[in-house]
Amino acid sequence: MLLKRCYVQGFGKLQNFTYEFTEGLNVICAENGWGKSTFAAFLRAMFYGLPQASSRTKLEEAERRKYRPWNGAVMGGFLEFEVNGKTYKAERTFGKKEAEDTFRLTDLSTNLESADFSDRLGEELFGLDKEAYSRSTYLPQNKISDGGMNDSIGKKLGKMAEGEEESGNYDRAFLCLEELRKKYIPDRQKDEKGYVAELTKQATLLQSRIEACRRKEESAKPWKEKEQEAAEQRKQAEEELLVCRKQLEAAGAYEALAAKKQHYTELCGREESLRVKKKSIEELFADRVPALSEIIDCRRDAEDAVALSGELRSYRLESGELSELSELQQKFFDGIPNREEIQNCIRNEGEINLLLSQAEQDFRQEEEKGNQAKKAKRICMLFAAVLFLLATVTFIGAFAGKNKAKTEQTTEVRETAQQKTSSTVNTGLLVLGSVFALGFFVSGGLGICKAKGERLAESKIHDYSTEIEKLKEQGEQGRTLLLRYKGTETEDVTADLYRLAEKVQRYETLLSRKEKLEQCTARRDALLAGSIGLLTEYGMDTGDITGNLRILENRTRDFLRIAEDFEEAVNLREQFEKETSPESLLGLELPEVSFALAQERERELLGKIARAAEEEKDCRDRAEAFLAEAEACTELEEQQEEVTGRLEAKKREHFYITETLKCLKNAKEQFSSRYMRGLTEGFQKYISLLGEEDFVKNTEGNFNGIHADIDLNIRVTAYGEEKELGYFSTGMKDLVGLCMRFALVDALFTEESPVLVLDDPFVNLDEEKMKRATALLRETAKQYQVLYLVCHESRV
């Protein structure tokens, strides 16, 4: 492509500016602020337009705002260029918004609007987007080696596309994705970590639990089969039970009828039996059946009569008693002596006897006392006389001894001791004589007292003798009475009186008993008259009236009971006949199976059914227990489905990540392989063109030159050692950067050659390097149209 001419109607500070391009190198040397960078931006805008930018975009990036003419003129212009043998004129105006932009392409050979290219002119011409274009063909001041040549060419290319601040994005992106991938499936899978492994583990665990659940379900099957078998057995037994119950029913009906028949027979038999009994008893009663009350009354009278027999026995007189009564009747024929009189006589007799015996006893006592007093008087007198004599003698002895002593005292003083002893004996005799004198007085007193007692007793004996005579006269009344009733039997009147009194009492007793016996006999006969009559009526012996009356009573009671039973039996029979026709009880047939056998069979079958039901329930419970556990299967399946879904999602995500990594890696490789070969070759070419000695292989072998490795790292081999470009000067770096940039243009613009815009890039070069740079520029201008913008003549 070749630029022909351009016209800037308004773009930044450039107004109505026209520039005619020549082939090869175009140099614009102008002072700072002329608008060189603006011109470069205008050319770029002609190819690629201006991007829409918001008000928040920085001014440096917002070209539409940055280059809007300050005077408010129309922003735009045109550019004439030649491509593929045709000359076009591309006109653009820029509004405030992208939508207000205009674009027109005119084929200058026809002056007609051309549709060969659209408003995406730059992309269609160069096959590069705006960013790639500007970063490859525009070399700004001090930015040739921007970012330093230490970076790899690949990074430069990345940077070219992504922007400076995003340098190294590939590595970071790859690392970031790689780390994310490892979260899904780590490289060391033995750890069983990562989303996929964890979910797989969960899914496996759930699967095993589901299988366990299903096994439970399977485990339930044999129990269900057993349950069915048991149910079959139960059903079969139930069917048999139905048959059995029918048999039981038939046997039961037979048994019931037979029982009824038996009952009916019994009723009839009982009735007949009672009828016979009743009849036989009825015959005993002849015309009438006595009333029980009548019998009972009679029996009570008879019992009363029996009770009287004791009394009768007590009154009955024995033969001895009868003769005794007869004797007594004769004895007392004239009357019975008054009991009181007898008693008085007895009492008087007793009292007299008592007084008499008392008087006699007193008489004897007084007589005895008199005798004793007489004897005592005599003894006392005798004793007193003796004592008198003794006392007299003693006193004499004592007085004699005293006089003798008084004589000897005067004469025989030397015999004092003997004199003393003689005095003591005299004193003793005096005392003894005193005692005898005292005894004499006492005995004399006692003798006088006893003489008085003797006289008193003689007086009393006289009194008692008088009284005894008086009492003996009074005892003659009893004897008189005894003589009247011939009762004198002994000398003892009192005893005879007592005997008379006993006979009187005996006579009265016997007489009373005889009268009571007669009365009692009459009463007994009256009581027995009814009973005897009744017994006689029924031809019964009247000997044992009470016993026979009891028999009669029992018989009557039997009759009444039997009559009642008979009546009841008749009623029962009639009632039965009302309820059950006797005809229906005829012709009973025996059942196939007896009731007992059927009952036994029923019991067996019920047992069998119960056992089968129990087994059935047991099996069902077991099966249901398994099935209940198996019910968790659904929930586990749901969980498994969820986990599987998550696992699939994670696997899918892992797939996306790995594919993204793969694509990124492939993109990098392709990107490298597509551009790097041409780039490295071009780089070597431009390095050669530069003619820099430092980069040319030294014949002595000290330098191996400069080259880019497979990763497009630029390295300089010097003195057998590889060095990075950073070791070299800024000017050297700028030259290498220039070579690299030209090589980049070679690599990128394979279809259409672009216009290279150099915005005073050589400010860092010394004179020697400047020469080499301008030489290189001139050489490059042979291939590309170059617009070299410079602000100083020295760098032209």
Place this chain on the structure above:
Amino acid sequence: MKLLHCGDLHLDSALSANLNSEKKKQRKSELLSTFVSMAEYAADHGAEAILIAGDLFDKSNVTKRTQNMVKETVLRFPFVDFLYLKGNHDEENFLEEWEERPENLKLFGTEWTYYRYGDVVIAGAEFREGNGNRLYDSLVLNRNDCNIVLLHGQTEKYRSADKAETVALGALKNKNIDYLALGHIHSYRCEALDGRGVYCYCGCPEGRGFDECGEKGFVWLETEAQKVSHSFVPFASRSVHEVFVDISDAETTLSVEKKMRDALTGIPEKDLVKVTLTGKVKLSAERDLQYLTRRFEDSYYAFKINDREVGIALSPEEYENDISLRGEFIRLVMQGNYTEEEKRMLLELGLRALAGEEVEACF
């Protein structure tokens, strides 16, 4: 005569649809409740029979609660016959083993079983062990009767010896069938069988997951003068919705939320909702699915967002001349043998990574 044609209740089945444990239990109860309610509906509207076209249960191990509920429901309506044909999910189950099975529970076998109600004949047979071919030949129906045939399986045009549970429509044509009551497909569908009759899938009465969206219920049949009229009765206690929301021009989470809210207008809160995002979005577009889920999940019984259908709005012009690693990456992905979803995910991941953004947020 009035009849209720239902099927595919799948009682006791595992549930998906992003339900938590408690809601799963509740939903299972609702499935049972719907069965009972259908029986009540049939009884209240004078149906003589309920045709259960298979898959009443989901598996052989039926829970005690479900067993009792089904038994009691059958016993509760002795004047309504329950004609129960086992499907591929119904293995030998407790209804067959039910002692003293009530008279109103009528079963079918692997050969044709016929139940006559006046001039209405209901025939049914269960597909087992490749008996299909034999069954078709042995079906005999009187042309003067009103004939209803009950089967469970996937319709095919022609017989297939290999596949069990295949209802060969061709083999059932011109067999005097007035109404072919089918089960197996979980959505209502009714089409002509031949010149005389129709075949009809009643669908399931309740959607159990987001793969069972749409109106669910049963088919109400009325026969008169050898003609069968049928109508679908929506009966589900909750509907399952899948709502597609095109978010092509929505570049932010809030704009996506607004589009979703607009699309979900009118859907009752009791329902289960799955939003499938569609369209192609710019690479720079962002949407926070966790945020969006949180914004809607309390408004519905169950809520789920699927953005796997979303593609990338990226024209070749935007990346073909991008001479950079990013451009190279985009080109590589876009030219790669990936699905739209894969391309979107790879680009999102790669570009986020290159931009130094949090890549885990992509999931």
